[in-house]
Amino acid sequence: MPVLQRPAALVTLVNGACARAAGCRVRSSSGTSLTPSQPAIAAKYPYQVDLKAGKRYAWCACGHSKKQPFCDGSHKTATPGISPLRFQLDEDKSAWLCGCKRTKTPPFCDGTHKEKFVQEAELSGQP
Ligand code: FES
Known part of the structure; x- marks a missing residue:
């Protein structure tokens, strides 16, 4: 299965959204750096989607959304430390989202799903 390479200028992150996969950390009210909860593995494959230029998308980073690969708000209760990754593209694009x-x-998928720790993991219950 081909993996889409991400042109650096094609993606714009919206309002500084953060995802655990990007190495983001959250801060507690005491100022202590915390590592967010581990995201669930929603699927062991990427989702091919047709994305529209200029439209804002929220990619599910917690793995609990029922609308994969997009956010449905489940992170608010399932994994409060993980926020969706908000992004938009400069041009229409068919893409493989993780x-x-x-x-x-x-x-975007980078092929990590092919690794043993993903392929042998239990799924979170999403399709
Ligand atoms: S589906 Fe996550 S890296 Fe491919």
């Missing part, structure tokens, strides 16, 4: 939530190039 379903395993372990990619190092969120929201």
Whole structure:
């Protein structure tokens, strides 16, 4: 299955959104750095989607959304430390968005789902 390479200028992150896969950390009210909860593996494969230029998308980073690969708000109760990754593209594009939530190039699949730790993991219950 081909993996889409992400042109650096093509993706715009909206309002500084953060994803665990991007190495983001959250701060507690005491100022202590915390590592967010581990995201669930929603799928062991990427989702092919047709994305529209200028439209804002929220990629599910927690793995609990029922609308994969997009956010449905489930992170608010399932994994409060993980926020969706908000992004938009400069041009219409068919893309492979990560379903395993372990990619190092969120929201795009980087092939990490092929690794043993993903393929042998239990799914979170999503299709
Ligand atoms: S689905 Fe391919 S890296 Fe997550």
